[in-house]
Amino acid sequence: MERTSSGGYAAPPMGAFGRFLLVAAVVFAVDRAISFARAEIHVSADVERALAADLEAKLGRAPAPAELAGAVDRWIDDEVLYREAKARHLDEGDPVIRRRLIQSMRVLVETQGVPPSPPPPPELRVDLEHLFFRSAPPADWRARAERGELLGEAFPLGRTLTGKRVAWLRATFGDAFAEAVMSAEPSGASRTSAGVPATRPTAVGSSASTSANASGAWAGPIASPYGWHLVRVTRRKEAPAPAAPSAAPSAALALRARYRVTRR
């Protein structure tokens, strides 16, 4: 290989053996890549039975083994072409395929009702107690809070917050508060009802004046828009996420409700 140009470069000439090594390396790499990427086509017993039944209907007798093998081979060829076409998105925009899918979905809706939306993943909810202070709590807050001598001030939402979503904590008290709550060790049970580890291994790091806690201990002080909080997480668990709007009386309308229609 030699390229020259002003400002370019000139490579040393390569001998025949060198070219052989290069080609061999490329062939080897391509073969490995193909073998690693090779997808499996599984001819199941159901497929074979269906092909045999199809042949029997056409021939008027049970197919011979060679006839069935030929049908299986053609099915594999078709499957390869189908997959390659799908990979190249040849189905998109094809009016025949669109019509066929519409028909299939209509039959499905009419015979089985509206398929449920995939359930949203569960979300984390937290139970916590907090002690509220309009100005920063005293320096010896930890010891006094542990002894139950430091009780905090009035807060209109109360001292105990139950089943709160992280997004709610973030919107109400700010990011530092939410992060501290998510990092705190719950008191009591260390696992949620769903069996998920109840805590994250990271410590609170949102503020130099904020300290993480041992299991069930008070954490803080955490600043919020309203003042300062000492926080003790009592439970963290996964719970169902909000339900999507439920099915409308009409099946088609119910499916349509899952879409936002725009026109230009």
Place this chain on the structure above:
Amino acid sequence: MRRAALLAIALAACARGGPVPPERTEERAACADRNPLRSPYFGDLHVHTGLSFDARANGVQTLPRDAYRFARGEAVDVLPGGALTVKLDRPLDFAAVTDHAELYGEVSLCQDPAAPAYATETCATYRSGGFGATSAFGSLLGDVPPMRLPICAGGACAPAAASVWRSIQDAAEEAYDRSSACAFTSFVAYEYSAAPGLANLHRNVIFRNAAVQGAPTSYFEAFTPASLWRKLDAECKPPCEVVVIPHNSNLSNGRMFDIESAENGGAASAELRARLEVLVEVFQHKGDSECANGLMTGIGAPDELCDFEKIPGEEDCGAGTGEGGLAGVGCWSGRDFVRTALALGIDHQARHGVNPLKLGIIASTDTHNGTPGATDEATYPGHFGEGDRDPTRRLESTTVPPGALAFSPGGLAGVWAEENTRDAIFEALRRRETFGTSGPRIAVRMFAGADLPADLCARPDMVELGYAKGVPMGGDLPERGAAPAFVVSALADRTPLERVQIVKGTARPGSAPAVEVFDLRPPASQGFATDPETCAASGAGEMSTCDVWRDPSFDPAAHAFYYARVVERPTCRWSAARCAALPPAARPRACTGGAVPALIRERAWTSPVWASPPKP
């Protein structure tokens, strides 16, 4: 030791009058975040969609389903072709679509090419849209008595109206989150839109659950509010339950709170009204209805904070009434305002033994875009479709609705409830443990009681003690004759708080009712500021407040009400924000004309607590 004492108090609260949990009237999952001591939820109980005659006439295409999607945080296209797309930055907790019940069928038929009515001149005029269409249909609701259009002859509109009513119920059901996440609550509802002589007597009718009237009661079926109450009483029996919420008393030409006429003045009518009309919408898109200065029948000394989002009448009604409020004409009256109504209510109770105006407080938007909760001043998209979507045109307009300079994004309804379910929120509405805001999500809580300790704000068990030793807002003080104390605790939204006040009204037989306003703390003036030219805010201020106040002039022989008003530091009104966004050369005259203030003080109002003298 002190901790044990607090626990004992909390337990005692449960045993001696702590919050009573809501009755369960429907099948649904229990909420993951249920709080027996109640949490604040924000919603909008006054929402119109394209099913309302005036919204559709202004091109609005949203339907109840879209309004609920919007409330849950999704973007919606208000106008066709994506001409106006809106999205909330924070979802609401609850909402009720309250389309005008009067013309469901007519609007539907006029848009259905298969309907015989479609080809009529009436429908052609309606489909031409805009102010002409709004007036053509809207003027029907000002007639006395109202008459249906000829296109409805022979009951032709009834099937279409029934279909609309069904779709409203379906949309509410679909949007309601019955899972344990309790993310959103919807209510089946409608607006009763009587406006005899265009004096506004509108009411929103909110149902507790899916058990509702077979058909809504409109002005065509009930010519007076009293007849609405009677029809609801007859047609909504358990499991159907309902509350009725009057709104825009400010545009009623002195008529909304009538308790003296033959129709409203009788004991039966007063008791029925008191049972159904437990709330009033104090603020919305078409102005503030709390109080006004300088009107003959107003009560109390001038209050500078009453000069807020006013839509003044042409003259003072004096002791009489007028017409034309919804058209922006006619007189206005001191009796158009909630503060006066509350005073008239206790005065009526002092004289007749029943208070027909025992009104808790909420606010809402009255959006006609199907966009509940869109109350942000800086991004106000208008509330009337094509009619007011252009903010610069809105600045230049001095006309009546839709969309003049005097209108605003409206407010929000707040409730303190155990959980976000229909049962819990409806019971909060009915017991009046509610508040209204002019838009921001200020969470304000008030308890009252003679035995509330003076150091309540320094204690963490304020809520437990509030229920154990007092009553929450919306409640009645025990008839003990001792001077009550009040604790008012508030969390600001995004703007610091300026002041906390209590408005007190008193009445006793033989003397005129009176109103006083008390500052619970000196108004804040340092730290936070907003530049009226640029709308840039700077500095900081109080984001949470708690104050205890004991009535210094309590008269145990008088009837009284007390509500709290929590006021934010000044921020830019939507009009100033719009002006600031325009190049100086492009600003219309309203930007410098002073017709409306550049800065406003957003606020929250609690429901009142009432006090009555001991019975002899």
